[in-house]
Amino acid sequence: MALPISRAIEVTVLSGENLRMDRKPIKKNAYVIVRTDAENFRSTEMDTEGGSYPAWKEKLVLDLPGHARAMTVEVHCKTSLGDRVLGTAIVPVSDFMGGFVPESYLHFLSYRLRDKRGERNGIINISVRMKMSGGGYGCSSSCSPASEMKIGVPVGDSSFGGAVTGIPVWCAYPARHF
Amino acid sequence: MGNCCSDDAGGRTAVGGTAASQANSRDAPNDAVGCFFRSRGYHGFFSEIELSLSASDLLDRDMFSKSDPMVVIYEKGRDGGLTELGRTEVVLNSAHPTWITKHNITYHFEVVQTLVFHVYDVDTQFHNIEVKILKLDEQQFLGEATCVLSQIMTKSDRSVSVDLVSREGPGRSNRPRNHGKIIVHAEECVSSKTTTEMVLRCSDLEYKDLFSRSDPFLVISKVVESGIKIPLCKTEVIKNELKPTWKPLYLNVQQVGSRDNPLVIECFNCNSNGKHDLIGKVQKSLADLEKLHSSGQGENLFSPTSVGHDYHNKVLKSQLFVDKIAVGVQHTFLDYLAGGFELNFMVAIDFTASNGNPRLPDSLHYIDPSGRQNAYQRAILEVGEVLQFYDYDKRFPAWGFGARPIDGPVSHCFNLNGSSHYCEVEGIQGIMMAYASALLNVSLAGPTLFGPVISHAALIASQSLATGGRKYFVLLIVTDGVVTDLQETKDALVKASDLPLSILIIGVGGADFKEMEILDADKGERLESSTGRVASRDIVQFVPLRDVQSGEVSVVQALLAELPSQFLTYMRTRDIKPSV
Numbered sequence: 019m020a021l022p023i024s025r026a027i028e029v030t031v032l033s034g035e036n037l038r039m040d041r042k043p044i045k046k047n048a049y050v051i052v053r054t055d056a057e058n059f060r061s062t063e064m065d066t067e068g069g070s071y072p073a074w075k076e077k078l079v080l081d082l083p084g085h086a087r088a089m090t091v092e093v094h095c096k097t098s099l100g101d102r103v104l105g106t107a108i109v110p111v112s113d114f115m116g117g118f119v120p121e122s123y124l125h126f127l128s129y130r131l132r133d134k135r136g137e138r139n140g141i142i143n144i145s146v147r148m149k150m151s152g153g154g155y156g157c158s159s160s161c162s163p164a165s166e167m168k169i170g171v172p173v174g175d176s177s178f179g180g181a182v183t184g185i186p187v188w189c190a191y192p193a194r195h196f
Numbered sequence: 197m198g199n200c201c202s203d204d205a206g207g208r209t210a211v212g213g214t215a216a217s218q219a220n221s222r223d224a225p226n227d228a229v230g231c232f233f234r235s236r237g238y239h240g241f242f243s244e245i246e247l248s249l250s251a252s253d254l255l256d257r258d259m260f261s262k263s264d265p266m267v268v269i270y271e272k273g274r275d276g277g278l279t280e281l282g283r284t285e286v287v288l289n290s291a292h293p294t295w296i297t298k299h300n301i302t303y304h305f306e307v308v309q310t311l312v313f314h315v316y317d318v319d320t321q322f323h324n325i326e327v328k329i330l331k332l333d334e335q336q337f338l339g340e341a342t343c344v345l346s347q348i349m350t351k352s353d354r355s356v357s358v359d360l361v362s363r364e365g366p367g368r369s370n371r372p373r374n375h376g377k378i379i380v381h382a383e384e385c386v387s388s389k390t391t392t393e394m395v396l397r398c399s400d401l402e403y404k405d406l407f408s409r410s411d412p413f414l415v416i417s418k419v420v421e422s423g424i425k426i427p428l429c430k431t432e433v434i435k436n437e438l439k440p441t442w443k444p445l446y447l448n449v450q451q452v453g454s455r456d457n458p459l460v461i462e463c464f465n466c467n468s469n470g471k472h473d474l475i476g477k478v479q480k481s482l483a484d485l486e487k488l489h490s491s492g493q494g495e496n497l498f499s500p501t502s503v504g505h506d507y508h509n510k511v512l513k514s515q516l517f518v519d520k521i522a523v524g525v526q527h528t529f530l531d532y533l534a535g536g537f538e539l540n541f542m543v544a545i546d547f548t549a550s551n552g553n554p555r556l557p558d559s560l561h562y563i564d565p566s567g568r569q570n571a572y573q574r575a576i577l578e579v580g581e582v583l584q585f586y587d588y589d590k591r592f593p594a595w596g597f598g599a600r601p602i603d604g605p606v607s608h609c610f611n612l613n614g615s616s617h618y619c620e621v622e623g624i625q626g627i628m629m630a631y632a633s634a635l636l637n638v639s640l641a642g643p644t645l646f647g648p649v650i651s652h653a654a655l656i657a658s659q660s661l662a663t664g665g666r667k668y669f670v671l672l673i674v675t676d677g678v679v680t681d682l683q684e685t686k687d688a689l690v691k692a693s694d695l696p697l698s699i700l701i702i703g704v705g706g707a708d709f710k711e712m713e714i715l716d717a718d719k720g721e722r723l724e725s726s727t728g729r730v731a732s733r734d735i736v737q738f739v740p741l742r743d744v745q746s747g748e749v750s751v752v753q754a755l756l757a758e759l760p761s762q763f764l765t766y767m768r769t770r771d772i773k774p775s776v
Contacts, residue, residue: 067434107728113694118655118662124770125694128722128730141722141730145769 026149027082031062033073034093037104037140043070047096050074054082054089064096087111091142093131105131105139114146121148243530244385245303249284250294253376257336262291263317265338266327269299272310283327286318306756308581309345313378315360339375346585348382350533355381384530390449392482395520397441399494400513404465404473409436411466412475419458433466455482463497476512489518527774529760532767535774537666539586543627544649545572546675547599549640560676560705561635571704575674575741578752580624583670591620594627595649599638606641608648644677647684654692668696668763676705678712686723693731698762700755703740712738733765
C-alpha cells in the first residue's frame, strides 16, 4: 500500500485538548514532535498561552519514507524538572493516503493521546496533506461542477481505508454513474 | 455573562463573534457557544433575504391602456393558509413592470417556505390610497404564482421565473391563456457577511486580586436605544496579566448595527465565583476604534464611581489599544449554494424484526391503506421535502438494512429499489415507492448494524471528492432500535468525519434511545474509534421522532437546522471557496 519512494507530507499541528501531567492540567510549554521514522522528525515551538488546551497551528514538512506505515505524534511538556512525554498517538498512513480521496486532499485528523502506561491523556488535532510535486491540484481548485465522469481505480489500497469492515461487495459499486 | 465563567474549561474561552464556529470546530463541543448562537440567531441557521420582483407579459385589463400592476406577497403555512408579507407599490401603465419596493424575508434552511404572489391591476380611482389599505377584492386579479424560497436560493443567479395562473379554474376556457410571468430575485443582505476582525490589548491594568495580578477579559456590548447593553462577544480570560493581548475577536456588522453604533468595551477581572470585578471600560464605535488603530494611541479606560447620588467617571491610567482591525467578508451557506455546491440526500431504513410484522397494524412498518403515513414514511418525507431542493438531479441513494432479501442471507446494506447494480431512486416519491415494495420483498431480520450503511455513504462521498464534485452528502438513517455494532458504527463515523458527509439519525417507535445519544457529540464526548482516532468534527445528529402536535416546531426541523453549520465547518476549515 505504501509507495516505494519517499514522499513529502505537510503536517499542521493544530491544537491539543485537555492535556494533563500527573492528573493535573498542564500550565504551559507543551510542544509536539512528529516522526515518520527514526531519522525523520520535526518539532513545533512551545505553546505558552493555551495552558492545557494549547494551540500551535504550525506547519511541519516531513519526508514519508516508502516503507512507513504510520507516523507518531508525541506531545511533550517542558518543566523545571525536565522534559516529559505527555502522550503519544500513532497515525496510520492509511488515514491520509489511499482510497478514492484525491492525494492533495487536506485531511483533518484527531487522535487520542496515551501516556507511557497506556492511559488516556487528552486529544491531539492535526491536519495532513501530501505535498504535490509541481502543479498540485488542491481540492478547491480542482472542483468542477457536476462532473459526469466514471470513477477510476483507486490509487493504492482499494478497500477504502483500513479499519472499516463489511462493505458488501455485491452492492456492485463501480456500476454507479456519477 | 457572569455565571458563564463558573465552569472552568468552557467558561474561560472566548464566545461570540462570527468566527467562533471556525475557532471551535475542532475544540471540545461547547454547549455555551451553541446556546449562544441559537439564542441570538447565528446566521448559519438563517439569513435575511431581500426579494425583488418584476413581471413580463401581464394581461391588459384596462380599456385604453396597459394594467397598473401591484403584487401582494404571501407565505403559505403548513396548513395551506396564506399570511400576507407585504405589498409592492403600483406601477403605472406597464405590462412589464419592475417593482421597486423590496421585501425582507428570513430564510430558514430547515423549513420549506412556500411563497405565493398575487398580481392585481389597481384601478385609477384607487391610486391615491396607500397600497396597504387597498381592498384587494375591489381590484382586478391578474394572476398568481407559487414558488419555494429554497428553489430561488439554489439558483446561481438567485432568480426564478414563474408563470402566472388565474384562479378561475379550468372550467372558464379550454385553452390555457398566457397570464405572463413573474420573476422573483432574492439577494442575501450584504451586511450579514461582513465581519470585522480586531486584536485588542490593554496596558497598566489595576490589581484586583489580593495576592496576584488580575485575570482580565473583555466583554463587548452594543448599546441599544433604551440604553440597555446587549453583549455581543467576550474574549478568553488571560490569567495573571496586567498588560494582556487577547486573541482576535470577530464582530459581524449585522450584530453591531452600523459602524457608528456605540460599543461598550468592558474589562473584567475573572473570579471563579462568577462575580467578576469591572476593572474599567470605554465606549467607542467601530469607526472610533479604526481611528484609534491608525493613530496607534491608546484610549484611557474609565471606571464609573458613585459619590453620593452622583455618578461620575474616574479616568484610569489603564489604556486600551487596537493592534489590528480589518474588515473581511465571510462566505455564507447561501454563497456556497450559489457557487454550485449541493447537498446530496441519501436514505437508509431499518428493516430489523423488532419493527413487527409489516402486515399487522401494530408494526412500525405497517402501510395503512387509508394513506395515513407510518413513522418511517413521515421521517423520510419531513427530511426529504426540505433537502430535495438542494440536490440538483434529485436521484437519491436509498438502502435498507437488517433484512433478508428474497434468496440471500441477512444484508446490512441492500438497495431499496431491489436492483443489484444501482442504489438510486428518482425523487422523494421514488424513495416512498421503493420502500413500500421492499417491504413486500424482504423478510425482516437483525441485528441492527449501522457500520455498513455509513461506510457505504462515506464511500460515495470520497468518490465524489475524487471527481472533484462540489457536493456535501447527508445520510438519513431511520431506525427503531439501538445499534448492536456500536464500536463499528463509531469507527465508521470517525472515518467519515474527514469527508463531506453529515448523518441524521431519526429514532422511531418507543424504544429507549439513550445509547444513541452517545453518537451525537452534542450530548457527550467526541467519538473515538477502536484504533484511537477521534472524530475531527461533529457529523451526527440524533433525534427521536415523537408524535408532533400540529403547530409545534417539528423535531425534524431542529435536526436539519444544524446542517448549514456542519457544511460550513467542513468548507471553512479546508478553505474551500464558493466560487470556481
